[in-house]
Amino acid sequence: MNLVCDTPLTPLSFLGRSSTVWAEKTAMVDDERTLTYGEFGALAQATAKALRGKGVGDGDRVAYLMPNVPEMLVAHFAVPLAGGVLVAINTRLSAQEMRYILEHSGAGVLVAGEGLTQLADEAAAGLDSLHTRVTTAQEPPAGWITYEALLESGPAAADLPWSVDDERKPISVNYTSGTTGRPKGVIFTHRGAYLNALGEVLHSQHTTDSVYLWTLPMFHCNGWCTTWAVTAIGGTHVCLPEVRGEAIWRAIRERGVTHLNAAPTVVTMILNAEEAAPLDAPLRITTAGAPPSPTTIAAMERMGFSIVHLYGLTETYGPYAVCEVQSSWNGLPGVERARLMARQGVGMIQADTVRVVDEDMVDVPADGQTMGEIVMRGNCVMAGYYLDEESTAKAFRGGWFHSGDLGVMHADGYVELRDRAKDVVISGGENISTVEVEQALMSHADVLEAAVVGVPDERWGERPKAFVIARRGTAPTEADLIAHVRQQIAHYKAPREVVVVDELPKTSTGKIQKFVLREKEWAGHATRVQG
Structure with a gap:
């Protein structure tokens, strides 16, 4: 039977x-x-x-x-x-x-x-x-x-029944x-x-005592499915219509917030708000949406935040991978520990594995150097694009969802994002990861945020150019910042220009819109080959 x-x-x-x-x-x-x-x-x-x-x-x-x-x-x-x-x-x-x-x-x-x-x-x-x-x-x-x-x-x-037939x-x-x-x-x-909501409960460590602050828009991937996750465990939702440093810190102190989700740029805003101060009680920040720099992660830990670093896209219900923190990392120097925690990691418990593949769908060597495209599949990958069979078929070629993100696979099985395929700077035939250059800039004590894009170059086709926001009360010079980057990474990857700006174009979730910067730089020039 x-x-x-x-x-x-x-x-x-x-x-x-x-x-x-x-x-x-x-x-x-x-x-x-x-x-x-x-x-x-x-x-x-x-x-x-x-x-x-x-x-x-x-x-x-x-x-x-x-x-x-x-x-x-x-x-x-x-x-x-x-x-x-x-x-x-x-x-x-x-x-x-x-x-x-x-x-x-x-x-x-x-x-x-x-x-x-x-x-x-x-x-x-x-x-x-x-x-x-x-x-x-x-x-x-x-x-x-x-x-x-x-x-x-x-x-x-x-x-009505709290159920569905399919x-x-x-x-x-x-x-x-x-x-x-x-x-x-x-x-x-x-x-x-x-399934994604249950994964959020597990990896962000929600309990019935969770007090979750809505700094992430609910309209973005249904709030990374946290709308459903916090409800599942019986936690408390603290609704926040406007994401401002003052309002966030007031809610943290008055509401007893234990959890929040935010993109790295929003985390930076929280850390550098005038109201910021070391925490009196534990607060877990789940961050995703862009690769957080090791500098940002180290600053979060110093202020008392515990960190869950996730990775994903809208097409994967938001978070799909998590940087699982190993106990063996605890004894490492702060900079090295932060560098490991900045990696995108492995598939979440409800998801499938994460692969990094070449153009023939063959896994790249797990050497932490060879770049390929990050692909995913499983329960937490979209059912497809609504009314768009052609784009759906293209996204799922080879039976895996193609993220459009370029990364490397480390020997321990952890994936590290190097760039969006469209953001990689190809200078004289060499691929330059804008994320790598941004993280080098962020390691400078006077840099609050950074964005790097490819700009036209008569000799090399294109080259990296940086835009940074300086910390309050500082005035870093272009020469100083360029010299700092050259101490961190190969000279050919360093930008020749670094522009200090008051703000960077961002999405509603705090992700920097590099295409806005790039389009201004390429106006009047031939169309950039990689888009």
Whole structure:
């Protein structure tokens, strides 16, 4: 007899469980509200029923345009509970970029935060697919209804089940940044989101006592699936609409924050805020989105933060690999330990292995020198690009997802990211890793942040140029910085120009937008071969 008693995996079950087991425990807080897990579950149910009342059915897309507020967290459960697919839109996009996402996804409902309705109206003007617009503002503009009115419109019906019939159904579509073309809609499934969330619980070491501060946007890879992870373990979400140093440090001290996620540039902002001071209690920072420099890691540890370094992409539900810290590293000098911790590491516990391969899909030697492309597969790789079979097939050629990231494999099985393929500087036939040059610059005591891009060169085709932000109260010279880099790495890799700037172009998650710097440098020149 072959009896099958399993159930499809879905993050919905996390809130179903926590709303019962932790019914009276604080689930989320912001400056105005506190909700228990029982109230969280009830609000998700009410929102889901209301969305169904507005016509949302199986597979229908529901767009949310919001910062990190409770309604955005609720959406991660309410939309799939209604049978829909969540499309969380970056609040920093232009109206034109938002319009493309709304049109491509075919969203029928748009829920926007207070202060975002005018931008949303501009983005959605004339879209026939969009039939319902909801706002958290108390006084909605014409054509909009309030969030309260949405809830009141919901039918009186029994609670919806915290389950799905097919774990491979889409739970969300997350759009890429589109820096080299139109944004692509990355399909997350219930199964992948469930497993990635559990991986986050394990590697970031969340418990029911976790107090998680939302410094990472929920619209970015569904907050690296932490929307579901912290809920699964019954931790407390601290919603933070604006990421500012003062607000972060106030929340750390007043809310007793134990965990937060952030890109390295956001970590740098936290460390260098005027309010920064050594911690009174342990706080774990999970960082990803760009390679953190050993200098940043060492500074984090000195201030008392414990570090989880992850690596991944939107196409891998956010984090896919983790730099597992070995006990043997504890006795190493600080600089050497930080260098090892800056590597991207190995596949997370819920993921598959990470490979570094050549153009023929053959693994490169594990010598820490030979570069190849990082490829991945398994439970936590996207189901594909929404309505884009050609791009999906290209991304999965050879049966593995091609990241577009170049890295090396070390003898201990740890991967180290060297660059994005499009960012590598090819100077006189030599490949120069911009990450390596940036880390050399960051090791200078006066450098707060650095970005390196390839610029035109008549003799070599292109060469590296650096842009840096200096620490407060310092004034590093170009000659000093160039000399410092030449002491760290080969002379031919060092930039001839280092420009000190007040700010660097960044995404909403704090990742430096090198393409913006590069496009300015290449304006009026022949198109760069590697893009």
